[in-house]
Amino acid sequence: MAETMPAIRKMSAQKGLELQEIPIPKPGPHDVLIYVEAASICGTDLHIWNWDDWSANRIKPPLTLGHEFCGTIVETGEAVEHAHPGDYVSAESHVTCGMCYQCRTGQAHMCPKTSILGVDREGCFAPYVVVPEQVVWQNNRDKLTPEVASIQEPFGNAVFVAMNQDLSGQSVAVMGCGPIGLFTIGIARAVGAKAVFATDLNPYRKELAKKMGAHAVFDPREDGDVVERMLDGNGGYGVDVVLEMSGAPPAITSSFQVVRNGGQVVLFGIPPGKVEIDVAEKMIFKNLTVSALNGRRIFGTWYQTRWLLETGVVNVDPLITKTIRMDEVNDAMDLLTSGQACKIVMLPNEGKPHELSGKKKERRADPNITAGPMHH
Ligand SMILES: [Zn+2]
Ligand SMILES: [Zn+2]
Known part of the structure; x- marks a missing residue:
């Protein structure tokens, strides 16, 4: 050698x-x-x-x-x-x-x-x-x-986020369609989410979000009030689970608006600085479950990843x-x-x-x- x-x-x-x-x-x-x-x-x-x-x-x-x-x-x-x-x-x-x-x-x-x-x-x-x-x-x-x-390593991040709560039969919003957000869309579909909404500013990524199975993809700058559109898509109640994958402060703010009372928000995207949030109005009075996740379970997530990729459940x-x-x-x-x-x-x-x-x-x-x- x-x-x-x-x-x-x-x-x-x-x-x-x-x-x-x-x-x-x-x-x-x-x-x-x-x-x-x-x-x-x-x-x-x-x-x-x-x-x-x-x-x-x-x-x-x-x-x-x-x-x-x-x-x-x-x-x-x-x-x-x-x-x-x-x-x-x-x-x-x-x-x-x-x-x-x-x-x-x-x-x-x-x-x-x-x-x-x-x-x-x-x-x-x-x-x-x-x-x-x-x-x-x-x-x-x-x-x-x-x-x-x-x-598998970055896919595992998405698995960790998507499997953190039961998504079957739930409406899900994926905020941000970078690679891990896109993986998350595929996993949410694979585990039986009833509706998957996604947001991104980039047309190339929006297209990929559709390929991964998102039911609707919104660009906050072009598609009017994304919060309203997501609420409309859920009988006015808001989505059950929001997966914040972008780290963009406006998307984090929207996450707490589109989630229904009693719903869940998972924070995964890393914001560039401090983010202000109305804890009373947007968290406590809504009875939210908020999780903040980083990394993957070692090695629990790897077993789930293997199953999703080897079987082709997520392509x-x-x-x-x-x-x-x-x-x-x-x-x-x-x-x-x-x-x-x-x-x-x-x-x-x-x-x-x-x-x-x-x-x-x-x-x-x-x-x-x-x-x-x-x-x-
Ligand atoms: Zn990486
Ligand atoms: Zn240690």
């Missing part, structure tokens, strides 16, 4: 990314080395590319980006027990400590010591990545293409805009910025499967074993 590889890295505290040759990482005793087949670009990567305030505070260059991927394990550390060379895997991007109160009570997604791939530690925008065995997730090669397997193909080579990453960031793309998937090994990928294994990987002892 070669000694070095190209990687997409943030080299200094400014806009842009560079393709740099770095040593292929070596797995530690509890780690696996993965040949990356597909890695999808996330809004987080766009923030880091842009070098906004959040990135400037969080990211310590030099750093290889990328946290959504799939690939083939090519090497395992000597203490690794459940993962094997040849396994087709993805990974939970949040590496958690396993020992804090949250980790030990089944809430690892809130671990205060979380270290995120491509944010706090070396990421997957490279032909190889090293991750701890603890975060490895086994995929079925015959059921998920690399493109789809790579987006995400319309949301995978294109695949790219590593050297096209800056163009991909421009395209994402233009709003004319949803998920862009990078093929760091140019779509070539690893020689271990097709190899018959004596022991088929147990799809239920996904993590080290800390997460069982």
